[in-house]
Amino acid sequence: MDNNNLEQVTFGGGCFWCVESCFNMLKGVESAISGYSGGHKDNPTYEEVCTGETSHAEVVQITFDPTIISYAQLMDVFFFLHDPTQLNRQGNDIGTQYRSVIYYKDDAEKVKAEEALKKSEESGRWPGKYVTEITPFEKFWSAEQYHQGYYNENPTQPYCSAVVGPKIQKFKKYFGELGMLNEA
Known part of the structure; x- marks a missing residue:
């Protein structure tokens, strides 16, 4: 990767153990760190x-190479x-x-997050109204x-x-078929 x-990108999608484990398997992700954001x-x-x-929300801060994996692809995984x-x-x-939350660093990233949310919501993958917050990024605190x-x-x-393992297996099957995972 070109450092x-x-x-x-920083976002929360429930327990950070599930999210962090999966993102660390993706090609182009240098690191996924569990932590906290959005609190006082x-x-x-x-x-x-x-x-x-x-x-605070439990979040994962992902450092990635956009020449290998795009922000849009990361959002697909997130949703x-x-x-x-x-x-x-x-x-x-x-x-x-x-809570479900995407933290953005600037207006361009906010627009990308809004577009990703709209695309996912329109896909019908998750029936119902999305409650994902799109919020300005302020600070990230690494978890213990x-x-x-x-x-x-x-x-x-x-x-x-009971929870993390089955989610990871489902993730591996789907994203492995798309060729997005690092070779194990």
């Missing part, structure tokens, strides 16, 4: 975010990985920290180290085997 050409407290901890009182019609939840994960690569380190943990 001079790298860009970043500096350096939030996982325990604080889980209370819902900091207003594949979670149900953007569920307000402040994904499955049994409930709370504002699990034990959250980074959590699924890879803990695949037999009950939540991982």
Whole structure:
């Protein structure tokens, strides 16, 4: 990858363990880091975010090479990985920290995010009205180290085997068929 050409995007689609694991498998993604954005407290901890009182969302910040994978392709993956019609939840994960949100850095990125949301909503993949927020990016706080690569380190943990693992298998099948995954 050409490090001079790298860009970043930050979004939340439920539990960051699922999202981070999948994005790290994509060609053109240098890194996907679990963290927090959109809140009012500096350096939030996982325990604080889980209370819902900091207003942060669990997010993933993705550093990618746009000559290998486009912003639009990343958005396709984002909308594949979670149900953007569920307000402040994904499955049994409930709370504002699990909201569907895209953080944009400038007006051009905001337009791209709005276009991606509209395209996904019109596809009918997720029936119902999308509740995904499109919000200005302010700050990203990296989650605690034990959250980074959590699924890879803990695949037999009950939540991982029941929720994350099946989502990753579905992701691998679909995006592997499109040739978007790194060779394992």
